[in-house]
Amino acid sequence: xxxxxxxxxxxxxxxxRAEFTEDGRYLRKVRSFVLRTGRLSDYQRDMMNQNWANLGxxxxxxxxxxxxxxxxxxxxxxxxxFGMGKSLVEMAAAxxxxxxxxxxxxxxGVGACIAYALEKGVTNLRVICHDATEILRDSIADHTLGxxxxxxxxxWQKAKHHKRRIVQPEFVARVLTKLAQGGFIxxxxxxxxxxEHMLDVLRQFxxxxxxxxxxxxxxxxxxxxxxxxxxxxxxxxxxxxxxxFTQKSSL
Numbered sequence: 001x002x003x004x005x006x007x008x009x010x011x012x013x014x015x016x017r018a019e020f021t022e023d024g025r026y027l028r029k030v031r032s033f034v035l036r037t038g039r040l041s042d043y044q045r046d047m048m049n050q051n052w053a054n055l056g057x058x059x060x061x062x063x064x065x066x067x068x069x070x071x072x073x074x075x076x077x078x079x080x081x082f083g084m085g086k087s088l089v090e091m092a093a094a095x096x097x098x099x100x101x102x103x104x105x106x107x108x109g110v111g112a113c114i115a116y117a118l119e120k121g122v123t124n125l126r127v128i129c130h131d132a133t134e135i136l137r138d139s140i141a142d143h144t145l146g147x148x149x150x151x152x153x154x155x156w157q158k159a160k161h162h163k164r165r166i167v168q169p170e171f172v173a174r175v176l177t178k179l180a181q182g183g184f185i186x187x188x189x190x191x192x193x194x195x196e197h198m199l200d201v202l203r204q205f206x207x208x209x210x211x212x213x214x215x216x217x218x219x220x221x222x223x224x225x226x227x228x229x230x231x232x233x234x235x236x237x238x239x240x241x242x243x244x245f246t247q248k249s250s251l
Contacts, residue, residue, distance in 0.1 A: 044111025047118070055114050057101075059130040063141035069126060070099040075146025075180070077101070080132045080166070081153055085113020087225040088149075092117070092125040094223070098146065100125045103132045132166075133174075142177050147184040152229060155191035167198045172205060179247050187243045188224065190233045195241035208245040217241045 048056065057064065066076050075098055082088040082102040092100040102125065104110050110129045117125050128135060156164045167187065175185060185202065189195050199216060202208055212218045220226070220242050230240055 040107045040111065044108050044115070047111045047115040048107070051114050051118065055117060055125065055127060056110075057126045057128050059128070059134060059139060061138050063144070064139055066099065066144060070124060072099070074099050074124070075183075076144065077147045077149060078103070078140070078145050078178075079149040079151070081150065082109065082113060082127075083152075083227070083229070084109045085116055085127070087151070087227050089113060089116045089120055089122055089125065090225045091223065092122045093120045096124055098124065101128065102126070103128045103130065103135055105129060105131065133171075136174050136178060140178050143180050145175075145178045145183055146180060147186065148175050148179070150185075150187045151224070151227070152189055153187075153194075155189060155194040157191065157193075162197070165194065165197065167194075167201055169201055169204055172201055176205065176207060176247065181247065181249055183247050185243075185245045185247075186224070188220070188230075188240060190230065190238045190240050192239060192241065195243070198241075198243055202243060202245050207248050209248050211244040211246060218244050 057069070067073055070076070077091075077098055077100050079088050079100065079102045082104050083106075085102065085104070088100060088102050092098070102113065104113070104127065107129060110127050113127055150166070153166050154164075156162055172185070179185075185208065187198050187202075189198065195217065202210070210216070220240060221244070224242070233240070
């Protein structure tokens, strides 16, 4: 028994373990994804452990140096909540002149995204497993993002829960400080009520210009891949609303 405890103690000293909730949500800084979770498969865990140095980023209290991280000066597009990462990887593969930074708190999605990036040979992508608000606040310098993508965030359907929606004036105000001149905000949802809420919030900022000819929504652009989630919703008759705003050039 004492020998087993000694071995365990040694292992704890050499590996800083990641901590997750029972449903696989990240709790603190990741060094090695060795803890088992109910939904994190061995394959997903291995993809994260084996490739984090090349494709993963940890939260830091000082801004990222994107030029050093990506090895170029290409614009950086941030996507918050990329799910399993398929559309994010496909966008990165289709746009080698852009760098992509994805944030997702659910570890199975991060593992799946890394695996798909390796399969597609994508190198202009980094993923983060951390709270997006802290990353925006601390880890991204002002005026360094070429754009923000937010596709199908949790709609929090009940009216009493609408305050939990990520798209709020405070969130957009923070994003605007991070966007470079001419940067974009692209959102999509399959909940009409949330789409209207997003539109109302974005319209509060005079420095943003709606790219919709009708000043509301746009059809899904070709550059946003159709997700499995979205395709399933379309088969059920669900609508999808895209919003695309750009930051006006300063006078």
